[in-house]
Amino acid sequence: MTVQQTSSATSDFDLAQAAARGDMEAFEALYERYYRRVYSLCLRMVANVTEAEDLTQEVFIQLIRKLGSFRGESAFTTWLHRLTVNHVLMHFRKRGVRLEKTTDEGDVPEQAEVGSDRPQTMPVIDRIALDKAIAQLPPGYRSVFLLHDVEGYEHEEVADMLGCSVGTSKSQLHKARMRLRQLLTKKT
Amino acid sequence: MDCRVVINSLSDFVDRGLPVDEVRLVEEHLTGCKRCQTTRDELDGLRRAASELPLHTPGPTLWLRIRAEVEAELGNMRAETPTEPASWWRRLWDRKISFTLPQFAGAGVLAAAVMISGGYLIRESIAQKQTISPRDAAASLLPPESDELLKRQISEFNSRKVTWDPTMRADFEHHIQQIDQSLAGCRGNLERNPADPIQREMYRVLVDEKIRLLKDSSRLKW
Numbered sequence: 001m002t003v004q005q006t007s008s009a010t011s012d013f014d015l016a017q018a019a020a021r022g023d024m025e026a027f028e029a030l031y032e033r034y035y036r037r038v039y040s041l042c043l044r045m046v047a048n049v050t051e052a053e054d055l056t057q058e059v060f061i062q063l064i065r066k067l068g069s070f071r072g073e074s075a076f077t078t079w080l081h082r083l084t085v086n087h088v089l090m091h092f093r094k095r096g097v098r099l100e101k102t103t104d105e106g107d108v109p110e111q112a113e114v115g116s117d118r119p120q121t122m123p124v125i126d127r128i129a130l131d132k133a134i135a136q137l138p139p140g141y142r143s144v145f146l147l148h149d150v151e152g153y154e155h156e157e158v159a160d161m162l163g164c165s166v167g168t169s170k171s172q173l174h175k176a177r178m179r180l181r182q183l184l185t186k187k188t
Numbered sequence: 189m190d191c192r193v194v195i196n197s198l199s200d201f202v203d204r205g206l207p208v209d210e211v212r213l214v215e216e217h218l219t220g221c222k223r224c225q226t227t228r229d230e231l232d233g234l235r236r237a238a239s240e241l242p243l244h245t246p247g248p249t250l251w252l253r254i255r256a257e258v259e260a261e262l263g264n265m266r267a268e269t270p271t272e273p274a275s276w277w278r279r280l281w282d283r284k285i286s287f288t289l290p291q292f293a294g295a296g297v298l299a300a301a302v303m304i305s306g307g308y309l310i311r312e313s314i315a316q317k318q319t320i321s322p323r324d325a326a327a328s329l330l331p332p333e334s335d336e337l338l339k340r341q342i343s344e345f346n347s348r349k350v351t352w353d354p355t356m357r358a359d360f361e362h363h364i365q366q367i368d369q370s371l372a373g374c375r376g377n378l379e380r381n382p383a384d385p386i387q388r389e390m391y392r393v394l395v396d397e398k399i400r401l402l403k404d405s406s407r408l409k410w
Contacts, residue, residue: 022262024255031251036243043244053246060254064261125237149238155205174199177231184234 012076020067027064034077035060038084044146045088047135055091059084085147085161092139125184133183141176148173189217194224202232309384341402360401367398 010029018026038059043052062083070079134142134150143162147153148169153161158169194217200206201214218225352360374391377384 024259024262027258028251028255031254035250036245039246039250040241040244044241053250056246056250057254057257061257061261064258125233127237127241130234130237131241145238149235150241152239170200170205174196177199177234178195180234181227181230 013070013072016067016070016072016076019064020070030063030076031060034080037077038080041081041084041146041151042088044131044134044150045143046091047142051091055088059087062087081151082161085151089143089161092143129184130180133180136183137176137179141172141179144169144172145176145180149177189213191217191221191224194218194221195227198224198228198231202228202235337399341399363401364398367394367401370394371398 010026012030012033015026015030019030035056039052039056042055042059043049046052046055059080063080066083070076134145137145144158147158147161148155155166155169155173158173159166162169164172194214197206197210197214201211206214218228371391371394374387374394377387378391381387
């Protein structure tokens with residue numbers, strides 16, 4: 001299988017099967033399709049270019065090892081995405097990054113910010129500014145915000161991935177949004 | 189509803205995750221509260237902007253790094269894949285031979301079947317009273333190169349064995365001794381009944397096994 005043959009017509013599943021048999025062209029085609037998504041997720045999660053590249057590399061190495069177990073029961077993108085998230089979260093755990101503590105009710109100890117405290121309103125959201133603001137969030141808030149708002153996971157899935165309750169996921173998402181709102185307003 | 193309570197519900201509100209009765213209460217509050225309306229609009233804007241964030245691109249060398257590592261890994265995987273099944277000596281050395289109870293039982297049944305059918309065939313061959321001389325039988329058992337190879341391997345081993353680990357040497361000699369005893373038994377049977385097809389086959393198998401044992405042992409790093 002050549003890269004040109006695999007460039008667009010071949011399904012993810014077929015490429016995955018070929019790559020699992022050691023076909024480097026198929027693996028490269030999968031990389032070409034998804035490396036930016038994997039890297040972007042890693043970069044936003046860790047907020048560090050070097051670390052994000054290392055993690056992307058590790059994810060694709062993990063991918064080639066695990067492709068043999070991919071049966072096509074879920075979409076390849078979902079599977080790869082989950083592999084990436086799990087890898088980054090494992091990286092956090094190894095590094096001893098602590099997600100923000102919450103109470104049983106799902107509230108973070110810090111008080112919520114109330115919009116009425118500030119006279120300014122948030123400007124029209126610039127994507128670059130938003131990316132920078134996300135990078136300034138504490139890792140726990142950042143993870144929930146990225147998984148829910150950027151990657152589109154439901155709270156139940158986020159809670160499952162992060163090992164917390166749905167209430168905690170909702171609470172941290174709200175805190176993350178309020179903090180981002182504050183960070184983006186400060187830029188003006 | 190108090191502004192603080194409404195603010196805490198706004199994320200769920202924009203995500204459409206509030207129960208219907210709470211939605212109604214929040215909407216009532218928003219109608220009369222400009223600041224909470226602004227906060228709601230900003231949270232909603234954030235949510236939308238987040239879902240449309242562009243993808244980033246890593247440095248151009250990333251693929252080269254990944255490819256190099258993957259190719260090395262695939263190379264290792266290929267190297268570890270045996271091209272031919274490992275011999276019993278290799279598996280014994282690697283401690284990979286293990287038996288479960290059903291396997292033992294199966295082996296017992298198989299051995300009994302082989303003995304019964306072997307006895308029957310021996311009786312049949314005696315009854316046929318074929319006349320093949322022991323010399324002809326021995327000559328037809330092994331090709332000359334096998335005999336040569338065997339002698340050469342044994343000679344090399346005898347000179348090298350003294351450097352081996354004593355436990356390994358004892359294991360090796362024990363297995364060689366077992367094969368030699370079986371070979372001697374086969375030879376005796378063949379002298380009595382040169383046409384016995386089972387003994388002839390056993391003899392060939394034992395010689396092959398002895399050669400393989402010697403070859404395998406020569407490849408091992410002691």
